[in-house]
């Protein structure tokens with residue numbers, strides 16, 4: 263498996279630090295609003311990376327944070343006259359709803375910055391002790407960039423160029439910095455802001471230190487992959503490297519993966535242009551599986567343009583997979599022959615070659631567009647070869663292959679009502695079990711729950727029958 267490492271600017275063979283295991287950190291959103299489709303891209307991409315690695319047999323420890331203390335959150339809280347915590351709690355819940363809609367798996371851990379303040383204070387203290395950070399008179403703590411000789415290695419920026427650039431940009435109020443390049447690790451509170459007590463002042467952490475600390479706590483001092491949008495390369499990820507490597511004395515992350523920008527109608531998405539699109543808005547128009555398909559149909563390192571036309575094309579393309587799946591299911595149900603014939607066995611070998619193509623594409627820096635092309639070859643194969651009279655073995659094998667490949671990409675291709683039917687069946691089975699155990703309260707609860715969904719149960723001599731109201 264090869265992946266493009268931003269650090270070396272090359273495609274490299276993936277070799278995990280520990281055999282069979284992947285430790286992966288993905289920078290999560292700042293929760294002050296509904297997530298937009300730019301936030302959705304890394305979520306979908308890196309969820310797919312994770313799914314593929316799991317398919318390959320790796321045990322993936324996947325950590326993605328929520329930044330729940332930030333200027334934007336505080337601003338929103340003041341506007342609404344509520345606490346910052348209320349804002350972040352609300353938008354974490356909304357973000358999780360969108361993630362579910364996009365079929366993004368919950369991370370192994372979703373740490374919250376506000377729950378990790380002790381670790382941040384500890385890391386800042388270590389950095390001060392080692393000479394990599396210093397407190398200023400007002401209690402602000404800065405990272406001393408010039409002491410970290412490798413600063414700039416991720417963004418491929420030259421320290422001297424950076425220094426002169428920063429000098430030209432010097433901001434007022436920052437005269438207490440030793441050097442314009444130095445960045446904030448801890449800052450004093452302002453009136454009405456949430457704060458924590460620290461040895462330097464009552465205040466709150468800078469953004470960059472959060473990820474260094476959460477990554478260390480949940481994944482260890484050295485990790486395999488650190489990922490995020492390319493807008494995070496500088497300064498966020500560069501600063502994370504500086505903090506973590508100076509504190510721990512070890513290489514922070516072996517591989518750095520970044521997804522490219524997402525534009526809307528060939529323009530940068532921004533509040534001022536009024537072309538900001540939230541995932542929630544998209545969900546009112548499309549099943550979010552269409553958005554997922556749209557994102558995966560391009561390479562993650564290519565800029566992606568969002569437009570109504572491309573979403574329509576994605577919807578139609580996804581529907582072709584769904585239809586093929588439904589047809590295969592019908593063939594399984596209607597098959598009159600069980601075992602595959604000799605000629606079908608030959609055909610199944612051809613079908614297997616599409617899985618090989620799929621893997622080849624994914625092994626080459628997660629080329630999901632080519633992987634989808636392999637899925638469409640399988641769809642075409644199914645439509646042509648799994649016809650009336652096909653054996654159950656043949657139809658089942660192709661159906662399972664199709665579902666398996668789509669599942670690696672996180673695409674749900676079973677029809678919604680079929681999933682619903684399955685859910686109903688499961689609930690009915692659970693209700694039967696509850697009754698058997700004489701847990702009638704639970705049994706009634708399930709009956710009511712189903713009634714809410716418009717499902718009416720009827721106990722008959724042949725068992726439970728159900729109808730839609």
Ligand SMILES: [Zn+2]
Nearest residue numbers: 289290473498
């Ligand atoms: Zn981060």
